[in-house]
Amino acid sequence: MLILTLTAAISILHPLHCESKESSSCKGPTPWQMAFLLSGFGLLLVGASGIRPCNLAFGADQFNPKTKSGKRAISSFFNWYYFTFTFAVMVSLTVIVYVQSNVNWALGLAIPTFLMFLSCAVFFIGTRIYVMVIPQSSPLTSAVQVIVAAIKKRMLRIGGTPGNLNKQ
Template sequence: LNGLNGTTSLAPIVGAFLSDAYLGRYLALAIASVASLIGMFFLTLTAGADSLHPADCGVGEVCQKASSYQLAVLFISFAFLVIGSAGIRPCSMPFGADQFDPHTESGRRGINSFFNWYYFTFTSAMLVSATVIIYVQSNVNWAIGLGIPTALMLLACVLFFMGTRLYVRVIPEGSPFTTIVQVFAAAFAKRSLKQPKDPKQD
């Protein structure tokens, strides 16, 4: 889990670069949303399908280890979730802000309202996931506890793609990471050059 948390925290850096330089925010979000849905679906299957997780063991019994096939399905679900995190985390908020014109009064009000609702829904979702979802997973059933967010992700994907024709899509203009890398590359290439005594000397 530590590896998964670390990877999902670093993946948005790669996602932000690809979005700014090549894909654009809409395409990055579209790919990430589908990837997240696939990852959550497979993760739910690992809890719901008996063939995808080790058999339950009682107190004092030796628990069976997960088979290679079961681990493969689990890691595949993690991989899709990382891809989803790479696109959703860095692009969801900027893409929402792209839908408003900051040069107009109504656009500025729309951006402010969007950010307020974004943080409100984000905080509410975190609260529900930390209470209701965990309670269902711990006291009812893991498959149901994972199935609820999977169903909500499916609904989110449907709503997202329904608005495809209405979205404002900003053309990718390059990533600031590219400039940073170019600066470091130039500094490394010129590391052996001596500084002239006269600053005006070429």
């Protein structure tokens, strides 16, 4: 997110504005500017794909599913998680887009960047009190097992008999 914010805020990191839409003097981004922008998108993609699937599992690990209160707390956690996630999406699709459209792109990108840094700080401050569940096996082993099972079962028909999928 920081790289995208820098792209909007620092003039050397983005192409100059065109005088008019009909002007032929408009120049696109340089290869260096495009590489900087795409690296920002790439890092954003890696960060989001690393955080989003882990949020729910990490949050659920904080409660003991073997107790009645733990089961209730897990259910409550999921309700609050989806409520706050939906609220955050609504805010980002209204306030942030409004700021980007009517005030300034750099400020519109700086707001979520600041909030991400704030959330990271809160997360790391609370690290000592989190329940850390030690994995029982390698996550790579599980991923490979899924891939192998998918390859083995790629020709299965509905009903469980292997064969050509084109035959009905």
